[in-house]
Amino acid sequence: MSAAGRAAVFGQPIGHSKSPALHRAAYAELGVDLDYWAIEAGASEAARLARMLRDEPGWRGASVTMPLKQAMVPLMDSVSERVSRLGVLNTIVASGSPGSVRLHGENTDVDGIVQALGDAGATAVRSVAILGAGGTATAATAALQLLGARQLDFVVRDAGRAADVLALAAAGGCRAEAVDAHTAGGRMHQYDAVVSTLPPHAADEFIDALGLDGLAPGTPLLDVAYDPWPSAIAAAWSAAGGSVVGGLSMLVHQAVGQVRLFTGTSEADWPHVTNVMCDAVGLPHPIR
Incomplete structure (x- = not known):
């Protein structure tokens, strides 16, 4: 990987996913060197995915879709109050240094x-x-x-x-x-x-x-x-x-939350970033 960081969407089936287009558009607009792609995986592969996030360098996190939203929860080091209450996540944030990476579960759905x-x-x-x-x-x-x-x-x-x-x-x-x-x-x-x-x-x-x-x-x-x-x-x-x-529309809005978490960026023109992400998938801009 040539990018400084990496992220992906996990799920099955995943070939139709628009998440790579959304995330790549956002990172390009923000000037963040982070690559993003799709990984096909079922619930039985949850433990392997967690190990990959911990062991391979450069991971910032992952978007999680079915059938992994429940399966990944027990593999987290920590989860948000929302995930604890709902029992499902759609976002994993990886942080820490090699050998001591921590995984945190969130739900932006x-x-x-x-x-x-x-x-x-x-x-x-x-x-x-x-x-x-x-x-x-x-x-x-x-x-x-x-x-x-x-x-x-x-x-x-x-x-x-x-x-x-x-x-x-x-x-x-x-x-x-x-x-x-x-x-x-x-x-x-x-x-x-x-x-x-x-x-x-x-x-x-x-x-x-x-x-x-x-x-x-x-x-x-x-x-x-x-x-x-x-x-x-x-x-x-x-x-x-x-x-x-x-x-x-839901996918764009939940992805904006993931982009914030994966990049650690708080100061940005988020309405503009949202519009750029909409453009990437041919969706009209939200009315504000």
């Missing part, structure tokens, strides 16, 4: 979701439906609580898989329920926003049951999937009169 919903005009919410109950739904729960949510419906096929997010929502003072798509469809007019945390195409089967005829005009949907785009649910939502923001 929460900030990314808050800011992406803000791009769609949802700066305060009360009642929200979340499609899915996995690691990203955990981050969405924390984000929506920051936006004032008091009622969260987790739309799942198997209510048993929602136990962790239901407990997290309740601990944050929310009423929470695991519901099927038909039940959520009957409540569609009550929701201030909907967040789909499902992987590409997984939300397709929910579209008919959700009954988007009852959607209030302008209701925001954040679909964290961004490849292919528009997703089937995003297209149906828009056709029904709702407002749509894609996962690429």
Whole structure:
């Protein structure tokens, strides 16, 4: 590696990831000598990845996506309060000198979701439906609580898989329920926003049951999937009169937090850096 530092995104599948384009654009704009690429790896390789970050020189950190968001947590030397509470991370910061590198876990997905919903005009919410109950739904729960949510419906096929997010929502003072798509469809007019945390195409089967005829005009949907785009649910939502923001917006905003952590840069024109990152992936600039 010719760069003074290195970072990467870990996950599986990873070939579609826009993270390398985002990070490289940010480091070039900041004048930071840091290379960034994608490494395909599953949960069974978590320990190997942690050793690599500790043993190979130059690592500043890693972005972490599925299926590693939970698997990497026990391998950290320290984690933020947020990661401790949520049990999932999306960011690893490597620091220290060779032979004594420490790994710290953070979660910038929460900030990314808050800011992406803000791009769609949802700066305060009360009642929200979340499609899915996995690691990203955990981050969405924390984000929506920051936006004032008091009622969260987790739309799942198997209510048993929602136990962790239901407990997290309740601990944050929310009423929470695991519901099927038909039940959520009957409540569609009550929701201030909907967040789909499902992987590409997984939300397709929910579209008919959700009954988007009852959607209030302008209701925001954040679909964290961004490849292919528009997703089937995003297209149906828009056709029904709702407002749509894609996962690429979330990805940009959470990546800005990672860039701050990997570079240690605090003094920068971050709105401008955000716009440069948007340009790198063909995304309109956020409205401020």
